[in-house]
Amino acid sequence: MKRLLALIVVALFAVQPAYADAIKINLHSCCVTEDATTKEILPAFKKYYKEKFGKDVDVSASFAGSGTLKNQILGGAPVQVAVLSSELYLDQLKEKGLISSDWRKNLNKGAVIKSVIVFVTRKGNPKGLATFEDLARPGTKVLHASPDTSGGAQWAIFAIYGAGANFRNLSFGPEDGGVKLLSAVEKNVIAQPESARQTFVQFDAGFGDAIVTYENEALLEKAKGRDYAISVPKKTIETEWKVARVDRNIRPEQEHAVSELIKFLYTAEAQRSYAKFGFRPVDKKVEKEFHAKYAQVADPFTVDDLGGWKSARKNVIENTWKKTQVR
Amino acid sequence: MRRSPDTDALVRGATFAAALGLFFLLILLPLVSLNQYAVREGIGVFWDRLKNPDAVAALRLTALVALAATAVNAVIGTTMAFLLTRYRFPGRKVINALVDIPLAIPTVVTGFALLLMYGPLGPVGRFLGERNIQVMFSFPGLLLGHVFVTFPFMVRAVGAVLESVPRSGEDAARTLGAKEWQVFAFVTIPAVKEGIIAGAFLTFSRSLGEFGASIMVSGNLVGRTQTGPLYIFSRFNTGDVEGAAAIAILLALASFLILLLLQFVQSPAGRSAA
Numbered sequence: 087m088k089r090l091l092a093l094i095v096v097a098l099f100a101v102q103p104a105y106a107d108a109i110k111i112n113l114h115s116c117c118v119t120e121d122a123t124t125k126e127i128l129p130a131f132k133k134y135y136k137e138k139f140g141k142d143v144d145v146s147a148s149f150a151g152s153g154t155l156k157n158q159i160l161g162g163a164p165v166q167v168a169v170l171s172s173e174l175y176l177d178q179l180k181e182k183g184l185i186s187s188d189w190r191k192n193l194n195k196g197a198v199i200k201s202v203i204v205f206v207t208r209k210g211n212p213k214g215l216a217t218f219e220d221l222a223r224p225g226t227k228v229l230h231a232s233p234d235t236s237g238g239a240q241w242a243i244f245a246i247y248g249a250g251a252n253f254r255n256l257s258f259g260p261e262d263g264g265v266k267l268l269s270a271v272e273k274n275v276i277a278q279p280e281s282a283r284q285t286f287v288q289f290d291a292g293f294g295d296a297i298v299t300y301e302n303e304a305l306l307e308k309a310k311g312r313d314y315a316i317s318v319p320k321k322t323i324e325t326e327w328k329v330a331r332v333d334r335n336i337r338p339e340q341e342h343a344v345s346e347l348i349k350f351l352y353t354a355e356a357q358r359s360y361a362k363f364g365f366r367p368v369d370k371k372v373e374k375e376f377h378a379k380y381a382q383v384a385d386p387f388t389v390d391d392l393g394g395w396k397s398a399r400k401n402v403i404e405n406t407w408k409k410t411q412v413r
Numbered sequence: 414m415r416r417s418p419d420t421d422a423l424v425r426g427a428t429f430a431a432a433l434g435l436f437f438l439l440i441l442l443p444l445v446s447l448n449q450y451a452v453r454e455g456i457g458v459f460w461d462r463l464k465n466p467d468a469v470a471a472l473r474l475t476a477l478v479a480l481a482a483t484a485v486n487a488v489i490g491t492t493m494a495f496l497l498t499r500y501r502f503p504g505r506k507v508i509n510a511l512v513d514i515p516l517a518i519p520t521v522v523t524g525f526a527l528l529l530m531y532g533p534l535g536p537v538g539r540f541l542g543e544r545n546i547q548v549m550f551s552f553p554g555l556l557l558g559h560v561f562v563t564f565p566f567m568v569r570a571v572g573a574v575l576e577s578v579p580r581s582g583e584d585a586a587r588t589l590g591a592k593e594w595q596v597f598a599f600v601t602i603p604a605v606k607e608g609i610i611a612g613a614f615l616t617f618s619r620s621l622g623e624f625g626a627s628i629m630v631s632g633n634l635v636g637r638t639q640t641g642p643l644y645i646f647s648r649f650n651t652g653d654v655e656g657a658a659a660i661a662i663l664l665a666l667a668s669f670l671i672l673l674l675l676q677f678v679q680s681p682a683g684r685s686a687a
Contacts, residue, residue, distance in 0.1 A: 151650070153650035153651065154650060157649060157650060157652075178652060232633055232635075232647060234635075234647035234648070234650050234651045235646065235647055235650040275634070276550050276632060277550045277631075277632035277633060277634070278632065278633045278634060278635075279628060279629070279633055280628055280633070280646075284628075284629070287525060287528070287629070288528060288532075288629070291525070291528035291529050291532040291534060291535075292532035292533035292534035292535075292538065293528070293532055293533065293549065293550070408635075411634065411635040411636055411637075412466075412636055
């Protein structure tokens with residue numbers, strides 16, 4: 087028994103990969119990017135870095151809801167690069183002094199991938215749900231993550247609000263079409279789990295008629311062989327993920343690998359990997375290659391149409407959405 | 414080899430200091446830091462966060478679920494402990510080991526298992542769904558999660574007392590013509606009262622802090638199905654650390670008072686038995 091225990095302990099230590107002299111950096115990336123990042127982008131980056139600079143780099147990545155990741159970084163997690171779904175989180179890191187560089191100066195103002203908010207329905211879309219207004223029909227059961235913990239849920243709520251709103255006149259009062267639509271849809275929301283991923287866990291278990299989520303999540307589920315249907319509403323929001331370096335955590339010897347990793351995320355190779363996993367690439371050429379994969383949104387809008395992240399967060403989520411939760 | 418009394422005292426003192434020091438460092442200090450955070454912005458902000466209607470709703474729900482879970486487990490757990498200690502039947506050892514399973518599996522897994530069972534895909538969920546009974550994302554679902562997670566506490570607390578209570582009382586009652594249920598209700602239960610109380614306090618405290626299963630089965634709807642720990646998590650994520658810490662302090666304090674109370678209600682006899 088003792089020998090067995092000793093063996094197990096030795097084995098546990100032995101299975102640790104030995105990158106003794108590799109440069110180690112940590113990446114925190116929004117949970118939906120997990121598959122693309124671990125299966126393709128990080129292995130490709132490792133290879134690229136070794137070939138180009140002759141050094142080993144070891145990137146450990148951690149994935150969770152963007153809000154959770156942001157808090158871990160605020161709490162002192164030794165992370166050098168963050169890919170998050172909300173600008174506000176990057177702003178918070180900046181306010182607390184963790185980020186000192188201007189991530190808006192990166193390519194595309196820091197946006198490294200894009201998507202749109204769609205909804206996923208059961209096989210063959212039996213309830214014929216096509217627009218956000220359809221989700222407001224009585225008896226429809228809707229899932230989206232909690233906007234308190236998930237960046238994706240904030241986008242989903244922006245999408246619902248925006249689908250009903252008149253961008254030239256955002257009053258956020260009771261007569262605002264966006265407020266009306268959001269209140270009506272929220273009446274049908276049966277659960278708001280922690281992250282976009284968890285909504286699929288509940289949907290897989292049979293709950294709900296529709297999930298409001300990122301297109302890439304929907305495509306990923308389809309790729310896994312699920313027979314769900316995807317509805318792309320005519321009017322919906324374009325979402326983006328932004329990358330930033332967490333300057334305070336970068337030691338001099340990590341500097342080079344960190345800036346190379348960020349550059350690498352914009353290369354055609356990495357963009358293609360993201361696209362394979364359902365994201366919309368920001369690289370125009372790669373976007374053309376994968377064009378057929380994505381539904382064309384007739385009337386897309388952005389968070390800027392809602393007054394930018396700060397104002398949208400305050401008016402749409404903290405004021406409007408919050409009110410829809412009290413019954 | 415005989416050690417001198419001096420060495421003994423030294424060893425005893427060192428052990429005492431080390432144990433207390435470690436306890437302070439590992440358990441108490443993190444709690445103290447939490448307290449610091451909660452009142453960092455002043456006691457006014459702390460009070461303000463506690464008064465938030467969403468916080469009050471979450472705390473109320475937490476207390477209700479904890480009470481309900483304790484009541485359910487008091488009945489099932491005590492019966493289970495009785496079966497496991499008083500009877501010998503095939504598979505007893507396996508069942509005895511299975512009782513502790515809820516402590517070993519991640520609570521998120523518990524939540525998912527319940528979703529599968531009571532969801533539209535599971536046979537039980539389908540049966541209930543046809544009758545328009547929605548168990549998950551509501552109070553009953555939350556209760557099922559908490560009963561599962563806290564199940565071992567009552568069984569073990571009562572079991573420990575039962576082991577030490579001689580069967581002679583029960584046998585005497587049987588000889589006097591008592592039926593099996595009468596023996597259980599009038600002889601066994603009063604004898605293990607201490608265990609039931611201890612189990613109830615532990616169950617209640619554990620339930621107050623339950624997170625993993627709750628986030629899966631409750632629906633996490635603010636002001637409606639969001640429990641205290643889920644509320645704390647969401648406040649923390651929105652950056653309202655003061656709000657999170659205020660509720661956390663309250664829950665920690667409640668647990669502490671409950672467990673402290675347990676120390677006093679247990680009679681010396683019961684304590685030595687447990």
